[in-house]
Amino acid sequence: MARSPTMEDVAREAGVSRSTVSRVFHNGGERVSADALLTVHAAAKRLGYVHNLVASGLAARSGRELGLLLRDATNPAYGHLHAEMHRAAQARGRTLISVTAFRHGDGTAEVEGLNRLIGQRVAGVFAGTGVTAAEDLARTVTATPMMIVGRPNEHPQIESVSYDERTHGRWMAEAIAAQGHRRIAALTAPLLYSRVFDLRMRSLVARCRELGIAALPVELLPVEHGVIRALEAAREESLTCIACPVDYVALELLRAAGARGVRIPEEVSTVGFDGLGDGLDLLGLATIRLPVAEVARAAVARMEDLLVAAQHGAEDGERSSGAAPRRRTGPEASGARHTVLPGRLVPGRTLGPPPPRA
Structure with missing residues (x-):
């Protein structure tokens, strides 16, 4: 030995x-x-x-x-x-x-x-x-x-x-479906940019597929260009909702929409994730609030x-x-323990029904 x-x-x-x-x-x-x-x-x-x-x-x-x-x-x-x-x-x-x-x-x-x-x-x-x-x-x-x-x-x-980001993505897809949306944009980023973003959006898109919703992937990066691409795709492809992987991207999209005269949610809805920024309640952003504490x-x-x-x-x-x-980095017999905790869905005015034209 x-x-x-x-x-x-x-x-x-x-x-x-x-x-x-x-x-x-x-x-x-x-x-x-x-x-x-x-x-x-x-x-x-x-x-x-x-x-x-x-x-x-x-x-x-x-x-x-x-x-x-x-x-x-x-x-x-x-x-x-x-x-x-x-x-x-x-x-x-x-x-x-x-x-x-x-x-x-x-x-x-x-x-x-x-x-x-x-x-x-x-x-x-x-x-x-x-x-x-x-x-x-x-x-x-x-x-x-x-x-x-x-x-x-x-x-x-x-x-x-x-x-529990898998559950969060599914919850948001179900909230979008409940409003009647059938064609949406999903802003996506490479795995190496954010593993959290990747898991959220993969889960959302997979649940949309199960619910019969078409989710068109739109490249997020750089963010200031990605939100414009999403707004243009919504106009050209008759998409009625834009799913953002995080709230600060949703806020950037709201700014870009305002600058272009696009009304949220009358013309296109949007949602985010995190639910932690100050003033999100005043803006009425539909999001998932993380259980940070x-x-x-x-x-x-x-x-x-x-x-x-x-x-x-x-x-x-x-x-x-x-x-x-x-050498041990986790429990001996059963391997490392992985605990996931779900947050909660925060409804907001930015997620409404599709416009009549849709």
């Missing part, structure tokens, strides 16, 4: 001294530069080295701090998630450290932000991102428990608590369970005779 990697192996792989590796794992990285810390953890990950958290005192040292990686706090959905995650963490005596990536990045900034959080030696980290694949997130973490929050995830090794509370509660499980796993590894503890 091949022997388990040791601190000496990690030191050679990382090109640092054994004492540096020891400080990383025994003293929580004290007096170790951030670059060296990330290098050592990367080497440990490549070798499959799993340190005993109890023996090192890492679980106790990591204290009460948790990390949160966000996609873009200027988006109301992420901004509300940021606030509710802080509130949920504080309710459990935790401190939340957050890093925000750029809205239109390709995922590189998200991975860099995750590395910065791990470099600050948080006890656990939440990834509320929209682009980076779960596989890439999993490769970033070694001993730090990680959970995806607020976005679709089915990775077998990464826990998640997210919004519920997701935040459930995610923080589940992270507490994961931290306890990590400590117990380390204790089990210490008691075992010669067997190295296994």
Whole structure:
């Protein structure tokens, strides 16, 4: 049987001294530069080295701090998630450290932000991102428990608590059908732009198909051009509703419609998703309101369970005779737990019946 990697192996792989590796794992990285810390953890990950958290005192040292990686706090959905995650963490005596990536990045900034959080030696980290694949997130973490929050995830090794976007897409399709629409436009974006947008619109289009509604895909990006394309398609193809993947796109469409003299909903209806922006009730936007507070509370509660499980796993590894503890990012037997919570449909004046000409 091949022997388990040791601190000496990690030191050679990382090109640092054994004492540096020891400080990383025994003293929580004290007096170790951030670059060296990330290098050592990367080497440990490549070798499959799993340190005993109890023996090192890492679980106790990591204290009460948790990390949160966000996609873009200027988006109301992420901004509300940021606030509710802080509130949920504080309710459990935790401190939340957050890093925000750029809205239109390709995922590189998200991975860099995750590395910065791990470099600050948080006890656990939440990834509320929209682009980076779960596989890439999993490769970033070694001993730090990680959970995806607020976005679709089915990775077998990464826990998640997210919004039920499949149900949201179906609900919106059913609301559109209830008003009598039979030909609509669906603004779509590439998967790498937003996994949330992709899941919402795929679910909406699939349910429309079941209900006998024709959904014409219209390219969303760039947004200011995509909404114009949708309005033109509605005119040329006799489409009576435009489904937007998020509220800020629906608001952009309302602006473009106003500039062109297109009346909403008398000539064409529109809907969005998120339901979190200030003033949406005044505009009467038909949307789906996300259960942000519920997701935040459930995610923080589940992270507490994961931290306890990590400590117990380390204790089990210490008691075992010669067997190295296994790397775990989720529950042992059944795989990672994926919890989805539905929001609620918010009716609005922007979704009305088709115009008489239709």
